[in-house]
Amino acid sequence: MTPKRELGDFGEGLAEDFLRQKGYKILQRNFRVPKGEIDIIAEKDEKTIFIEVKTRQSNTFGNAIEGVGSQKINRMYKAIDAYFRAQYKDPDEEPFQIDIVGITAFPHKTPSIVHIENAVEFGDY
Numbered sequence: 001m002t003p004k005r006e007l008g009d010f011g012e013g014l015a016e017d018f019l020r021q022k023g024y025k026i027l028q029r030n031f032r033v034p035k036g037e038i039d040i041i042a043e044k045d046e047k048t049i050f051i052e053v054k055t056r057q058s059n060t061f062g063n064a065i066e067g068v069g070s071q072k073i074n075r076m077y078k079a080i081d082a083y084f085r086a087q088y089k090d091p092d093e094e095p096f097q098i099d100i101v102g103i104t105a106f107p108h109k110t111p112s113i114v115h116i117e118n119a120v121e122f123g124d125y
Contacts, residue, residue, distance in 0.1 A: 007105070011055025012039055015101040018113050024049065036079030040101075048096040050080055055103040064102030065114055073098070073120055 001009075016026055024042040031038045040051040052072060054064040076098060084091040098120040105111040 007055050011103040012053045015053040033079050033082040036075035038079045051099045053101045064104050068100050
């Protein structure tokens, strides 16, 4: 496993624990389709929540949240569509939101976690 993948897995594990503490029911991790990926799929308040987790070891290139760009969000929308269709649900009829969890894991310090709920409105990208 590459160091980048190890850092990503570490961050996703932290995010999963953090979200559980906030009352999210984790449904799946690392949902992948050819056109996109979703790090965590959860449920809360009768809504499906798709979560992008970005983990960095420093703020040298901006904070972790800033690392989630329009290309990533567009790929997430394709994966969301595939997720609902795989469950025989119409994506246009299902309530969902996209959250972003940014984690900065400075060496030898407690990781910093920032959670932006409903971070992306459909049509923003």
